[in-house]
Amino acid sequence: MKKLINRPEDVVLESLQGAAHAHSDLVRVNFDPHYMVRADAPISGKVALVSGGGSGHEPMHGGFVGMGMLDAACPGEVFTSPTPDQMLEATKAVDGGAGVVHIVKNYTGDILNFEMAADLAKEESIQVEAVVIDDDVAVKDSLYTAGRRGVGTTVLAEKICGAAAEQGRSLKDVADICRTVNSSGRTMGMALTSCIVPSAGEPTFQLGDDEMEIGIGIHGEPGRERSALAPSKEVVERLAEPIVSDLPFERGDEVLAFVNSMGGTPLIELYVIYNDLVRYLEGKGLKIARNLIGPYITSLEMAGCSITLLKLDDDLTSLWDAPVKTPGLRWGV
Amino acid sequence: MKKLINRPEDVVLESLQGAAHAHSDLVRVNFDPHYMVRADAPISGKVALVSGGGSGHEPMHGGFVGMGMLDAACPGEVFTSPTPDQMLEATKAVDGGAGVVHIVKNYTGDILNFEMAADLAKEESIQVEAVVIDDDVAVKDSLYTAGRRGVGTTVLAEKICGAAAEQGRSLKDVADICRTVNSSGRTMGMALTSCIVPSAGEPTFQLGDDEMEIGIGIHGEPGRERSALAPSKEVVERLAEPIVSDLPFERGDEVLAFVNSMGGTPLIELYVIYNDLVRYLEGKGLKIARNLIGPYITSLEMAGCSITLLKLDDDLTSLWDAPVKTPGLRWGV
Numbered sequence: 001m002k003k004l005i006n007r008p009e010d011v012v013l014e015s016l017q018g019a020a021h022a023h024s025d026l027v028r029v030n031f032d033p034h035y036m037v038r039a040d041a042p043i044s045g046k047v048a049l050v051s052g053g054g055s056g057h058e059p060m061h062g063g064f065v066g067m068g069m070l071d072a073a074c075p076g077e078v079f080t081s082p083t084p085d086q087m088l089e090a091t092k093a094v095d096g097g098a099g100v101v102h103i104v105k106n107y108t109g110d111i112l113n114f115e116m117a118a119d120l121a122k123e124e125s126i127q128v129e130a131v132v133i134d135d136d137v138a139v140k141d142s143l144y145t146a147g148r149r150g151v152g153t154t155v156l157a158e159k160i161c162g163a164a165a166e167q168g169r170s171l172k173d174v175a176d177i178c179r180t181v182n183s184s185g186r187t188m189g190m191a192l193t194s195c196i197v198p199s200a201g202e203p204t205f206q207l208g209d210d211e212m213e214i215g216i217g218i219h220g221e222p223g224r225e226r227s228a229l230a231p232s233k234e235v236v237e238r239l240a241e242p243i244v245s246d247l248p249f250e251r252g253d254e255v256l257a258f259v260n261s262m263g264g265t266p267l268i269e270l271y272v273i274y275n276d277l278v279r280y281l282e283g284k285g286l287k288i289a290r291n292l293i294g295p296y297i298t299s300l301e302m303a304g305c306s307i308t309l310l311k312l313d314d315d316l317t318s319l320w321d322a323p324v325k326t327p328g329l330r331w332g333v
Numbered sequence: 334m335k336k337l338i339n340r341p342e343d344v345v346l347e348s349l350q351g352a353a354h355a356h357s358d359l360v361r362v363n364f365d366p367h368y369m370v371r372a373d374a375p376i377s378g379k380v381a382l383v384s385g386g387g388s389g390h391e392p393m394h395g396g397f398v399g400m401g402m403l404d405a406a407c408p409g410e411v412f413t414s415p416t417p418d419q420m421l422e423a424t425k426a427v428d429g430g431a432g433v434v435h436i437v438k439n440y441t442g443d444i445l446n447f448e449m450a451a452d453l454a455k456e457e458s459i460q461v462e463a464v465v466i467d468d469d470v471a472v473k474d475s476l477y478t479a480g481r482r483g484v485g486t487t488v489l490a491e492k493i494c495g496a497a498a499e500q501g502r503s504l505k506d507v508a509d510i511c512r513t514v515n516s517s518g519r520t521m522g523m524a525l526t527s528c529i530v531p532s533a534g535e536p537t538f539q540l541g542d543d544e545m546e547i548g549i550g551i552h553g554e555p556g557r558e559r560s561a562l563a564p565s566k567e568v569v570e571r572l573a574e575p576i577v578s579d580l581p582f583e584r585g586d587e588v589l590a591f592v593n594s595m596g597g598t599p600l601i602e603l604y605v606i607y608n609d610l611v612r613y614l615e616g617k618g619l620k621i622a623r624n625l626i627g628p629y630i631t632s633l634e635m636a637g638c639s640i641t642l643l644k645l646d647d648d649l650t651s652l653w654d655a656p657v658k659t660p661g662l663r664w665g666v
Contacts, residue, residue, distance in 0.1 A: 002525040002542070004602040004638055006564040011605060014565075018604030021611045022624050058600040078601075192335040209335070231339040232347075263599040266634050267391040268411075269337040271351030272344060278354045291355050295628070301599050301636065305337060331663050 001201045003301075008198035012055045012077055019062060023327045026066045033083065035090035036062045037072045047165040047174045048072070048094040051103040051158060052087060053110050054079040056197070057218060060155055060297045063328025069162035070103075070326075078197050078300070079219045081109030087117030091126060099127035099171030103157055103178060105150030106134035129175035133157055135185045135308070137246045138215030138223045149217050152260055152308030153185030155296045156320075159329065163322035177319070181310065186243040189306030190223070190235060191216040191262060195299050214238055218262075218299045218306075232269075236276040239307045244284055249309060251285030256292065256320060258308035263298035265305055270294065273305055281309075290320055296328070334534045336634075341531035345388045345410055352395060356660045359399045366416065368423035369395045370405045380498040380507045381405070381427040384436040384491060385420060386443055387412040389530070390551060393488055393630045396661025402495035403659075404433075411530050411633070412552045414442030420450030424459060432460035432504030436490055436511060438483030439467035462508035466490055468518045468641070470579045471548030471556045482550050485593055485641030486518030488629045489653075492662065496655035510652070514643065519576040522639030523556070523568060524549040524595060528632050547571055551595075551632045565602075569609040572640045577617055582642060584618030589625065589653060591641035596631035598638055603627065606638055614642075623653055629661065 005011050012034070019036070020029035029036050035052070042048065051061045052074030061073035071094035076082035091100050100121065104114045111132065118128040133150035136142075142149050161178045169177075191213045194203035204220035207213060212230070215223025230238070249255065259274045261267075270293050281288060289312055297306070310316070323332030338344050345367070352369070353362035362369045368385070375381065384394045385407030394406035404427035409415035424433050433454065437447045444465065451461040466483035469475075475482050494511045502510075524546045527536035537553035540546060545563070548556025563571070582588065592607045594600075603626050614621060622645055630639070643649070656665030 002545075002562065002636060004525070004565050004568060004598060005605050006566055006609075011601065014608045015601045015604040018606070018608030018611070018626075021621075022604070022607055022626055056601060058604075063600070192337070212335075229335065232337050233339055235337060264597045264634055264636075265337060266596040266631055267396070267628070268344065268348045268389060268633065271348040271355070271391075272338050273351070274355055275347045275351030276339075278351070288354075293351075293355055295600070298599055300601065301597055303335060303597075303634065331666075333665070 001196050003198060005198060011198045012075060016075065026325065026327055033086040033089050035072055035074045035086050036065050037090065037093050038066050041071050041094045042096040044096045045098050046096050047098045047169065047171050048096060048100045049103060049158065049162055049165055050087065050090050050094060050100055052082045053105050054081060056300045057297050059328030064158050064326050066326030068166050068322060068324035069158055069329065078199065081113050084113045084116040084120065087114055088120045091117060091121045091128065092124065095126045099129065101161065101175050101178060102128060102130040103154065104130055104132050105154055106132050106147055107144045108146065109144065127171055129171055131175055131178040131182065133182050135182060135187045137186050137242050138188050142217055143221040151189065151218055152187040152258055152297055152306050153182060153310065156185060156256060156258065156308065156310050157181040159324060160316055160319040162324065163319040166322065184311040185308060186246050187306055187308040188239045188243055189216050189262065189304060190214045190239060191302055191304035193264060193303040194220055195302035216304060218297060220299065232272050233276045236273060236280050240277060240280050243307060243309050247311065249286055249311060254287045254289040254312045256290040256310040256312055257288045258292040260297055260306045260308065261295035262302040262304040263295055264301040264303035267294065270305060277307060289317060334529050336531060338531060344531045345408060349408065359658065359660060366419040366422050368405055368407045368419050369398050370423065370426050371399050374404050374427045375429040377429045378431050379429050380431045380502065380504050381429055381433045382436060382495055382498055383420065383423050383427060383433055385415045386438050387414060389633045390630050392661030397491050397659050399659030401499050401655060401657035402491050402662065411532065414446050417446045417449040417453065420447055421453045424450060424454045424461065425457065428459045432462065434494060434504065434508050434511060435461060435463040436487065437463055437465050438487055439465050439480055440477045441479065442477065460504055462504055464508055464511040464515065466515050468515060468520045470519050470575050471521050475550055476554040484522065484551055485520040485591055485630055485639050486515060486643065489518060489589065489591060489641065489643050490514040492657060493649055493652045495657065496652040499655065517644040518641060519579050520639055520641040521572045521576055522549050522595065522637060523547045523572060524635055524637035526597060526636040527553055528635040549637060551630065553632065565605050566609045569606060569613050573610060573613050576640060576642050580644065582619055582644060587620045587622040587645045589623040589643040589645055590621045591625040593630055593639045593641065594628035595635040595637040596628055597634045597636035600627065603638060610640060622650060
């Protein structure tokens with residue numbers, strides 16, 4: 001295992017300590033239980049957004065805490081759900097009296113623990129609305145999942161709902177926007193290599209030198225198929241076709257196109273992928289109105305990419321464009 | 334070779350096409366010769382900044398074209414100098430009458446070609462000042478290099494000088510600031526794995542499963558030594574000690590600490606490294622006043638990191654903080 005770490009069991013803790021040192025102007029980190037809140041939390045009268053999940057997907061979620069995005073993030077151990085205790089304490093730390101939206105990726109552990117945290121928060125008179133993200137079109141059920149997995153659309157939901165909350169919209173409105181984003185977003189990913197979970201010390205799965213996995217999950221869960229390596233053009237078609245036909249996206253739709261690195265794939269390749277995606281979507285009559293290209297929801301050092309398409313309307317576009325100031329995503333301020 | 338590309342010989346072209354599609358609000362891309370300029374170039378009366386070099390280090394340099402940073406970038410083939418023709422055309426495209434600074438990393442091909450381009454530009458009555466970046470403390474000479482290599486400080490120089498040019502400072506002043514940044518910045522890198530140049534199809538060098546290379550160059554040039562894998566704490570010491578003792582940085586200095594991924598190392602590990610760097614520098618009495626953490630000057634998919642320290646003064650800090658709006662670095666606007 002080749003990683004720049006100290007003891008495998010300390011990776012999450014030390015990475016959080018590093019983030020606390022680096023970004024004290026934007027976030028505060030609480031240890032035991034671990035959670036990160038924006039430096040100015042709680043904000044009286046503003047709906048608060050809390051997300052979280054296993055670590056190993058950085059910058060998601062901790063890198064998205066700050067003005068215009070999340071109020072708090074709860075990091076579990078690598079690829080392991082955070083505990084209800086983390087979620088409850090984070091919820092209490094950011095509640096400004098207007099209620100809290102939990103943005104939950106559809107993995108069984110996350111769902112159960114966020115439900116328990118929401119119940120406990122309600123006992124303390126905090127209003128909570130949970131929204132589940134399940135945008136991965138690759139497989140219907142998966143390891144750790146009943147129904148579709150929650151993947152790339154989560155990043156877009158956190159940005160868009162964060163902007164809505166910043167504008168003073170109500171708990172119900174922010175939660176409804178989150179549901180709209182989820183129902184308008186679709187993702188599919190692929191891997192060229194496995195990642196290695198630090199505590200395991202070995203690749204999560206094996207792929208031959210001439211193989212790729214299409215439809216991979218962000219924890220290395222099996223996708224649709226293994227096949228021979230293919231050129232970018234073909235990879236794009238095999239990811240984008242199931243996305244476009246699933247929603248379905250239709251001729252004339254405006255979309256946000258998100259090309260994401262799984263961690264080990266460099267930017268030069270993401271732009272090759274994006275270039276092929278532009279041509280593919282032009283052929284389908286879809287217009288890319290916004291884009292996001294880079295490593296935003298990763299799987300440690302896995303090489304590969306995912307494509308997310310989000311169908312836009314004027315409100316979603318305007319919320320996407322609104323200022324954001326987090327360690328991992330920043331513009332307009 | 335596992336890469337998300339089409340034909341190896343088309344990687345740079347298609348990646349530029351992708352960037353042109355993605356960032357048409359910020360940049361314009363010229364093909365044949367290849368160069369990228371900010372969308373509003375040339376800006377009358379403003380000193381223009383041009384950089385460039387081999388591709389494979391993205392987001393540097395093309396990702397740093399935009400308001401508050403570079404006016405133009407010239408991408409060569411992967412790890413290959415751009416041609417004088419590219420540099421000349423880019424220089425002419427961005428000259429606003431106040432002169433052009435060429436920011437040149439110290440590699441023999443880059444130096445020769447930028448010199449030739451500067452001579453040709455002067456024949457067309459464009460004032461050019463070239464500043465060479467040679468901040469890598471690992472080795473004195475190297476493959477492709479007489480003297481030290483130019484690495485991480487280049488990113489910081491492009492940001493800081495871009496801000497100075499934006500403020501309307503003169504050609505001489507902007508070039509002098511660039512020289513100050515170069516003389517105040519020091520870098521050292523390391524690799525856990527090699528990268529694969531697309532046209533070569535094979536790793537640039539071989540490293541054993543239990544080995545790392547300390548002092549690696551950004552093209553995989555040999556560093557100081559190969560040694561057994563070591564924990565982050567020890568890696569940080571072995572990178573930071575030669576940096577601190579070289580300038581030398583002294584107790585009480587304020588620094589910008591830049592922890593960079595070589596491409597394949599994920600963010601979670603960079604924050605572990607940063608955490609260890611904070612402790613190391615505290616022990617030396619240095620104060621981290623600013624930081625930058627992420628993949629900014631990469632070597633394709635190489636796993637590894639580099640550390641750059643830049644000694645700050647009030648002017649450099651204020652120029653660092655100034656607004657920037659590029660595909661790869663953005664804040665304040």
